[in-house]
Amino acid sequence: MSIPQPVVIQQVRIPDTFDDDAAQVLGEIAELVRRSRESVWGTGDLVNDAEDLFRDLHDPWERVVLLTARTDGQLAGRAEVRLPLIVETRSAQIFLAVDPDHETGGVGSELLAAAESVAQSEARRVMVIHSEHPGPQDIQGDGRIGSATGALPIIDPDAWISAADGSGRLPVANRQTRFAVRFGYELQTVSDVSRIRVPLDPHEHERLSSEVESHPGAEDYRIHTWMGAAPQNWLDSLAKLHERIPSDSFVPPRLWAEEPWDADRVRRTEALREENGDISLMSVVEHVPSRELVGMTEVVLPGPDASICFQDETVVLRDHRGRRLGLRLKLANLAALERQTPNVHSIYVWTHSGNIRMNWVNRRLGAQTLGRSAVWSRRVGIE
Numbered sequence: 001m002s003i004p005q006p007v008v009i010q011q012v013r014i015p016d017t018f019d020d021d022a023a024q025v026l027g028e029i030a031e032l033v034r035r036s037r038e039s040v041w042g043t044g045d046l047v048n049d050a051e052d053l054f055r056d057l058h059d060p061w062e063r064v065v066l067l068t069a070r071t072d073g074q075l076a077g078r079a080e081v082r083l084p085l086i087v088e089t090r091s092a093q094i095f096l097a098v099d100p101d102h103e104t105g106g107v108g109s110e111l112l113a114a115a116e117s118v119a120q121s122e123a124r125r126v127m128v129i130h131s132e133h134p135g136p137q138d139i140q141g142d143g144r145i146g147s148a149t150g151a152l153p154i155i156d157p158d159a160w161i162s163a164a165d166g167s168g169r170l171p172v173a174n175r176q177t178r179f180a181v182r183f184g185y186e187l188q189t190v191s192d193v194s195r196i197r198v199p200l201d202p203h204e205h206e207r208l209s210s211e212v213e214s215h216p217g218a219e220d221y222r223i224h225t226w227m228g229a230a231p232q233n234w235l236d237s238l239a240k241l242h243e244r245i246p247s248d249s250f251v252p253p254r255l256w257a258e259e260p261w262d263a264d265r266v267r268r269t270e271a272l273r274e275e276n277g278d279i280s281l282m283s284v285v286e287h288v289p290s291r292e293l294v295g296m297t298e299v300v301l302p303g304p305d306a307s308i309c310f311q312d313e314t315v316v317l318r319d320h321r322g323r324r325l326g327l328r329l330k331l332a333n334l335a336a337l338e339r340q341t342p343n344v345h346s347i348y349v350w351t352h353s354g355n356i357r358m359n360w361v362n363r364r365l366g367a368q369t370l371g372r373s374a375v376w377s378r379r380v381g382i383e
Contacts, residue, residue: 015054
C-alpha cells in the first residue's frame, strides 16, 4: 500500500518583473489551472497564460497572496487569496485549483486552511471561496440524475443544495459541493458558464435584429459601438452605468456593495486593459430623449490575434427594461466582433443562474452551458 505524501504549502513571492524566473514559476501554475478547469469544464481555453497571470497578480484594486501546494516536489495545487482594498475590505476572496491527479490527497484541505490563515492575519472576517462545477447533468432512464461525463455517482434528484440568493442549486454529491460544505461554507450564488459560437448565423442575426428593432418604443434608443477607449463625450454617463451595476443588475438581493466610479476610473480601467494587452469591444444604448446611456455590454479579447473572447459586464437600467435592449446590445456587439475580429470563434460567458432575462438573451444567441461556478462564504471571529 502506498503511503500518502505530505502536502507542503509555500507562499510564492509575487515577482516585480516578468523575467525568465517569473515565466517559469507562473507558467507552471497556469498549466495547473488549465488542467483543473479542463477536467471540470471540458475546455482548456479558460485560463490565463503566465504573462497574463503576472499582470493579474498586480491588480491595483486588491492585494494578492499566492500559495502553492506540493507533494513529493510536484506542484499539486494553488490558492490565490485576494484582499480587496476599496470595498468589502473585511472580506477575502479565495480561489483554489487542485491538479486532477491529486484531488484525493488532502491538497485542497491544506490549501484552504493556509489561505484562511492568511486572510485572518489581515483581519478579514468574511471568507469567500469560489468553486467550479461540471455542466448540466443527464436525466437517466430511471429518473435519477447522473453526470454527463459519467464522473459523478447517480444521486437522488432531491439531493441538492440551493443558493442563498435563489439563483440556482448544486448536487450535494458533487465533489466540489461536499468540499465547501465540509468546511462550513454556505452557498451564496450559482452562475452558468457558457460558450457562444460566433459568428451567429446571418439569417438568425437578421431575424433577431428585426425583432428588437420593431419592438414598441425602439425608436427612442440608439446603439453606439467602439473598440478600445470610450469617446470622451460618454465618459460621465458610462461611469454612472458602472456604478449602477450592483443595484440595477437582475440579481436580487444585491451581491456586492456599490463602488465609486467617475470618468477618471473609466480611463484607468481602460489603461489597465491596454497594459494587459487586452482589447475591449463595447456597445452602449443611448436613450435619445434624455441623451443618457441606459445600458451597455462589453466583451474583452486577450490580444489582437485572439480566437476567443470573454463577456464582461452587461447591464440595462431598471427604468428601461422590457424593451429588448439587452438582446439589442449583444447583437450589436456580435456584429462589430465579426467585422473587426474575424478570427474569434467563441465567446465565454458567466451568467448568474437566477438572471432569467440575461440567460434568455444568451440562449437566443445559441449559448451552450459548459459548467457552473459558485460562490460560498462563511464568517469567522466576532463581528
